Structure formats: C-alpha cells, structure tokens
Amino acid sequence: MRNWVLITGCSTGIGRALVPLCREAGWGVVATARDPAALADLPPGEDLRILALDVTDAASIASAAVACADLPLKALVNNAGYGQVGPLELIRPEELRAQFETNVIGLQMVTNAFLPLLRREAGARVLQVASMLGRLSIPLAGPYNASKHAVVALAESLRLEVGREVAVVLVEPGAIRTEFRETLARAWGDLPARALGTRYERVLKKYLAVRKDQSERHAMEAEACARRILGAILTERPPRRLVIGKDAFLAGKLKAILPPAWWEAILRRAYGLD
Numbered sequence: 001m002r003n004w005v006l007i008t009g010c011s012t013g014i015g016r017a018l019v020p021l022c023r024e025a026g027w028g029v030v031a032t033a034r035d036p037a038a039l040a041d042l043p044p045g046e047d048l049r050i051l052a053l054d055v056t057d058a059a060s061i062a063s064a065a066v067a068c069a070d071l072p073l074k075a076l077v078n079n080a081g082y083g084q085v086g087p088l089e090l091i092r093p094e095e096l097r098a099q100f101e102t103n104v105i106g107l108q109m110v111t112n113a114f115l116p117l118l119r120r121e122a123g124a125r126v127l128q129v130a131s132m133l134g135r136l137s138i139p140l141a142g143p144y145n146a147s148k149h150a151v152v153a154l155a156e157s158l159r160l161e162v163g164r165e166v167a168v169v170l171v172e173p174g175a176i177r178t179e180f181r182e183t184l185a186r187a188w189g190d191l192p193a194r195a196l197g198t199r200y201e202r203v204l205k206k207y208l209a210v211r212k213d214q215s216e217r218h219a220m221e222a223e224a225c226a227r228r229i230l231g232a233i234l235t236e237r238p239p240r241r242l243v244i245g246k247d248a249f250l251a252g253k254l255k256a257i258l259p260p261a262w263w264e265a266i267l268r269r270a271y272g273l274d
C-alpha cells in the first residue's frame with residue numbers, strides 16, 4: 001500500500017510543483033486548493049485525490065480531514081500562504097489579522113485536524129512551510145515576517161509536544177519563483193495611495209521598481225524547491241530545519257555574525273530607508 005501526503009495550496013507555486021514529484025516517487029497525493037477547479041488539469045489516477053481546502057475555514061478543514069480518514073497519511077505539507085507587505089505604520093488591523101489567519105492560525109488548525117491521522121502511521125511527519133523571513137526580518141514586510149516567525153515558534157513548540165510520534169520539519173526557503181509576488185502585489189491593495197505624501201511614498205516606489213525585480217532575478221525555481229521538500233518527505237530521518245536556497249543560508253549566517261547596527265544599516269540602505 002502506498003504512502004499518502006496532503007499538501008495545502010496546490011493551485012500554484014511550490015505546492016503545485018510538489019504534486020507530480022510526490023506521485024513520481026510512488027506516493028499518493030491529496031492535492032488541495034481553495035478552488036479545486038484550479039487542480040482540474042492534474043492527470044487523474046488512483047494516486048491522486050483532489051479536495052477543496054481553505055485553511056481559514058474551519059468547516060472546510062474538518063471536511064477535508066473526514067475525506068482522508070481512509071488513507072494511510074504519512075505526511076502533511078502546510079504550504080498555503082501569502083505575503084502581506086507594506087510599512088507597518090500604514091498597515092490596517094484587518095490586513096494584519098488576515099495575514100495571521102492564513103499563514104499562522106490556518107496552518108496550525110490544519111495541523112491539528114490531521115494529527116490524529118498522521119499518528120496512525122509510523123514515521124509520519126508534518127512539514128511547516130515558513131521562510132527565511134521566519135528567522136530574520138526585513139523592512140516593508142512586517143506582517144509577513146511576523147507570521148513566519150510565528151510559524152517557526154509554533155513548530156518548535158509542536159515538536160516538543162508531539163515530536164516523538166510525528167516529526168515536525170520547518171521548511172525555510174529564500175526567494176522562490178512562484179505566483180507569490182503577484183499575490184503580494186494584490187495584497188498591496190490601496191497601499192500606494194495610502195503612502196502618498198508620507199515618507200514611505202519614495203520608499204515604496206523604489207521597492208516596486210528595484211527590490212522586487214532583484215529578488216525575482218535571484219529566485220530559485222519552484223520545482224527545485226519542491227525537490228528539496230520531497231527529500232524531507234521521503235527520508236527516514238526528517239531534518240528539523242530545511243533551509244532552501246543560497247540566499248536563505250547566507251542571510252542567516254550574515255545576521256548571526258554581523259553586529260546588529262551593521263545588519264540594520266545594510267537593510268535600511270537596501271530599502272532606501274537611510
């Protein structure tokens with residue numbers, strides 16, 4: 001009997017890239033998306049189950065768990081998430097709450113709903129997709145940084161609580177080429193208008209013109225990122241942390257060795273905040 005993995009947020013990006021890789025490795029995949037129509041082009045097979053799953057909707061989570069009750073679920077990949085960026089001073093409470101509803105509370109509620117199924121399988125694991133921004137913070141991405149720091153904290157607590165039964169893996173990618181930056185642009189909403197006449201007007205213009213392109217240029221392909229995640233799904237001894245990409249690795253090291261004032265000066269300059 002094959003092992004099964006459930007992946008959240010498979011409509012695009014890393015989640016989408018992971019589906020065929022897991023199937024090629026002989027696993028069954030429960031591919032989920034808010035709108036399952038986004039998964040209609042996946043080749044059908046006995047090794048694929050498509051489910052609707054909105055991680056912010058308790059009823060949707062509960063019915064997905066019921067629909068998987070008959071499967072030997074050995075892995076859960078909490079991948080769904082998006083980036084709410086913008087200067088903290090201009091962020092609305094509902095934007096901050098929505099960021100946490102999806103990236104943090106949704107991730108934990110999905111984990112809780114599937115832990116009883118994972119516990120039934122020896123060697124089961126949950127992979128929490130955080131980010132390099134769960135270990136360090138950059139300007140203009142406060143809500144996102146905070147949500148990913150929270151994912152790291154939740155995963156570390158969860159590992160202490162259930163780690164002997166279900167392994168907990170923190171996935172910490174750097175920049176990956178996906179729909180992430182388009183979604184991020186949508187989450188801007190009317191932020192540029194809110195910034196007009198403030199000290200952030202110029203900063204946001206620079207961010208949109210320069211920083212976004214730079215991170216796109218050096219980004220890793222989604223499939224390469226998904227291959228690293230696949231490794232942590234298949235391996236007998238899952239790692240506690242999976243840092244993906246040179247940028248994630250180097251930024252972590254730099255932050256650890258540089259005096260804080262230097263680190264902050266580099267970031268302020270890079271984002272036009274000096």
Ligand SMILES: NC(=O)c1ccc[n+]([C@@H]2O[C@H](COP(=O)([O-])OP(=O)(O)OC[C@H]3O[C@@H](n4cnc5c(N)ncnc54)[C@H](OP(=O)(O)O)[C@@H]3O)[C@@H](O)[C@H]2O)c1
Pocket residue numbers: 008009010011012013014015033034035038053054055056079080081082083102106129130131132172173174175176177178179180181183
């Ligand atoms: N790309 C990067 O540079 C990068 C770096 C570090 C970490 N990450 C993390 O990697 C994960 C995947 O992102 P990605 O880069 O692959 O971006 P993406 O292409 O935008 O994919 C994000 C996925 O999350 C889904 N999603 C958003 N809100 C959801 C909700 N409430 N319920 C269920 N699904 C929801 C989206 O579905 P819809 O189509 O329905 O919106 C989409 O399938 C995220 O957690 C992100 O924070 C990305």
